[in-house]
Amino acid sequence: MLSRRTLLLGPLVVLTAAVAAGCSDQYGGRTEVTGTVKLAGQPLKNGSISFIPLEQQGTQSGAGITDGEYKVPRQYGLKPGKYLVQITAGDGKTPTNEEAGAPGGSTNIVSVDLVPEDWNTKSKKEVTVEPNKTNKLDFEIPNVNPRARRR
Numbered sequence: 001m002l003s004r005r006t007l008l009l010g011p012l013v014v015l016t017a018a019v020a021a022g023c024s025d026q027y028g029g030r031t032e033v034t035g036t037v038k039l040a041g042q043p044l045k046n047g048s049i050s051f052i053p054l055e056q057q058g059t060q061s062g063a064g065i066t067d068g069e070y071k072v073p074r075q076y077g078l079k080p081g082k083y084l085v086q087i088t089a090g091d092g093k094t095p096t097n098e099e100a101g102a103p104g105g106s107t108n109i110v111s112v113d114l115v116p117e118d119w120n121t122k123s124k125k126e127v128t129v130e131p132n133k134t135n136k137l138d139f140e141i142p143n144v145n146p147r148a149r150r151r
Contacts, residue, residue, distance in 0.1 A: 030074055030079055031080065031131065031132070031133065031135055032072065033061075033072040033135045034072070038139070044068050046092075047089030047090075048064050051083040057078065085123060085126070087123075088113055090112070090113060091113070093112070113148065114145055116143060116144070
């Protein structure tokens, strides 16, 4: 026969185990990252953003930018720590035959990046992702890449 103590503690132990199992982080400490990107004061129409870990966090991620906004959902998000930010956005222009560099032109689109090198290939922009919250990280790129202006 079960004692009164067993009858009372049994359900409590089961409930505690269920709560503990439900509290585990199914995303391994990743957090959602959202924000806006402006280029020369205007929302960046189309582009992409990448976050490259600087502290062996084991997560690298990124997202597309549409109408100046991006979102990295938690399941693909970033673990807390410092990241290098790289932003890119092609101008989407098809080159003229002269620009294509081959007789008769080319079917490849050779795009010039609208974002200056110091925000993409030579970026030194760092951000810190904080634990246990949605990180809203906004970026203001002051100038359009000078090469893109000449086209």
